[in-house]
């Protein structure tokens with residue numbers, strides 16, 4: 001059997017804000033992944049020119065982004081809570097992807113919210129991942145009340161920081177899990193194959 005290196009974990013940040021809490025939180029997730037032996041990369045969507053997707057239209061940066069996602073053994077999707085869901089920026093980036101990037105890929109979910117209830121964004125992302133036949137960890141992490149949750153070093157509350165780092169550890173543990181049978185949502189996802 002070919003020898004495989006350490007699992008590679010890629011995090012996608014769904015906020016373009018300069019001082020993004022989502023980005024800071026993902027750094028903690030990736031620190032947890034690295035401590036578990038993984039290599040790591042943060043995909044900052046400010047560095048890719050991904051206009052709103054027009055299917056069939058060539059976009060220069062698309063391959064750089066989707067290629068980086070394809071390289072991953074596990075992907076962490078990080079989003080700010082926007083109006084009870086995840087960000088449009090993240091959805092647009094996911095729309096550039098399909099089964100080639102996500103099928104049978106381990107995915108961890110992370111959310112940051114201004115308020116106290118950061119759960120719906122995670123649920124919505126979970127549904128999207130099912131349509132792409134990703135393997136989404138039951139364990140998920142979120143940071144509520146983001147304005148007071150971070151300082152320059154990261155997440156201030158030790159328990160919360162541990163919970164977020166644990167997400168990184170868990171995606172590494174399950175990075176190379178056996179694929180599950182494909183789910184019904186994915187069978188009906190006629191847009192996700194690269195030949196469409």
Ligand SMILES: Cc1cc2nc3c(=O)[nH]c(=O)nc-3n(C[C@H](O)[C@H](O)[C@H](O)COP(=O)(O)O)c2cc1C
Nearest residue numbers: 015017020021022080081082083084113114115146
């Ligand atoms: C357009 C918009 C919608 C938002 N909607 C919600 C919301 O529904 N619930 C919530 O708790 N916070 C909401 N927030 C607050 C953000 O989740 C919060 O400021 C978060 O830290 C932003 O993440 P970022 O720092 O990574 O950009 C919203 C912020 C924006 C800009």
